[in-house]
Amino acid sequence: MSELLQPLRELFEWVDTFPSSIALRESQYVWSGVVVTHVISVCLAVGLLLVMDLRLLGAAHLQAPFSRLQRRLFPWQMAGVVLSIVTGLLLLYAQPLRYYRSVYFWMKMLTMALAALNAMAFHSRIYPSVAEWDERRRLPFGARAAGVLGMLFWAIVVIEGRLIPYSLTWFPQE
Amino acid sequence: MLQPLFERLARLDVSRAMNESGWVVATIQAFHLLALVLFAGAILIVDLRLLGRGLTDQPVAQVARAARPWVRAGLLGLIATGIPQLMSLAEKEYHSEFFWSKMYLLAAALVFTFTIRRSVTQREDARVGRFAAAAVGLVSITLWTGVAVSARLIGLF
Numbered sequence: 001m002s003e004l005l006q007p008l009r010e011l012f013e014w015v016d017t018f019p020s021s022i023a024l025r026e027s028q029y030v031w032s033g034v035v036v037t038h039v040i041s042v043c044l045a046v047g048l049l050l051v052m053d054l055r056l057l058g059a060a061h062l063q064a065p066f067s068r069l070q071r072r073l074f075p076w077q078m079a080g081v082v083l084s085i086v087t088g089l090l091l092l093y094a095q096p097l098r099y100y101r102s103v104y105f106w107m108k109m110l111t112m113a114l115a116a117l118n119a120m121a122f123h124s125r126i127y128p129s130v131a132e133w134d135e136r137r138r139l140p141f142g143a144r145a146a147g148v149l150g151m152l153f154w155a156i157v158v159i160e161g162r163l164i165p166y167s168l169t170w171f172p173q174e
Numbered sequence: 175m176l177q178p179l180f181e182r183l184a185r186l187d188v189s190r191a192m193n194e195s196g197w198v199v200a201t202i203q204a205f206h207l208l209a210l211v212l213f214a215g216a217i218l219i220v221d222l223r224l225l226g227r228g229l230t231d232q233p234v235a236q237v238a239r240a241a242r243p244w245v246r247a248g249l250l251g252l253i254a255t256g257i258p259q260l261m262s263l264a265e266k267e268y269h270s271e272f273f274w275s276k277m278y279l280l281a282a283a284l285v286f287t288f289t290i291r292r293s294v295t296q297r298e299d300a301r302v303g304r305f306a307a308a309a310v311g312l313v314s315i316t317l318w319t320g321v322a323v324s325a326r327l328i329g330l331f
Contacts, residue, residue, distance in 0.1 A: 048218060051219050158204070
């Protein structure tokens with residue numbers, strides 16, 4: 001396994017030596033600004049994704065047809081997602097080896113991939129029939145299942161992200 | 175003035191136990207962030223509506239009524255995880271200027287949310303002007319963002 005991961009590790013070690021990566025991790029104010037912006041953008045993205053999932057579950061905003069809620073929130077969710085990705089990549093760029101060693105970082109990446117797959121499955125399999133159930137309070141099983149999975153995956157992503165600083169304590173590395 | 179209280183908090187058996195078992199503090203911090211995200215979504219959908227964005231086909235009062243249980247749930251989660259977090263880090267937090275800026279902003283945000291913002295978002299009629307509503311939404315977003323930013327800075331400085 002460690003042989004398979006060798007090229008990945010070498011990539012992270014290589015990035016770690018870049019002068020701009022070193023400058024970013026050593027610049028306390030810029031790095032702190034990126035951390036804070038990451039948290040705020042996650043609040044924007046995941047906060048509004050949870051609102052949409054609650055509508056899928058029939059737990060909030062039942063007066064709004066689902067397609068309208070989705071359309072109106074989409075630009076804000078995307079603004080949050082794009083800003084989270086940009087700031088997340090900057091954090092990774094600043095401390096590549098810290099994240100490479102973190103079990104929670106890789107779990108977070110995997111959970112984000114599962115959340116993306118859930119969203120893609122919802123849009124390709126369930127959303128095409130939205131006209132049939134758009135205004136209902138109780139949505140079809142597939143829509144509710146996508147809502148539950150979305151909430152679950154995003155909640156786990158947030159928890160794993162917050163646990164990254166604790167990874168080394170919990171999972172000692174060589 | 176409050177220093178003896180914070181020192182007593184830090185010396186409580188339960189505070190020490192939380193600190194000694196690293197995973198309890200880690201778990202509390204993780205669920206604090208999760209409660210913040212839930213709270214942020216519920217606050218933001220109403221603030222966006224006040225700004226004339228988001229669910230503009232529905233009256234402000236209707237959007238606010240639908241969001242209210244989730245605002246309360248998020249706030250309860252934040253309090254339930256915030257108090258033990260404060261207990262476990264009492265002395266560090268007492269000496270952190272960001273902790274105090276968070277507390278002042280939090281007090282301002284809570285008062286604003288449950289007085290002016292509440293009265294504006296509960297009106298079923300359209301007596302609140304567009305600019306007044308937008309100002310309320312903007313102040314709410316600014317105050318709550320200030321709380322979250324200060325909170326994150328406690329751990330960094």
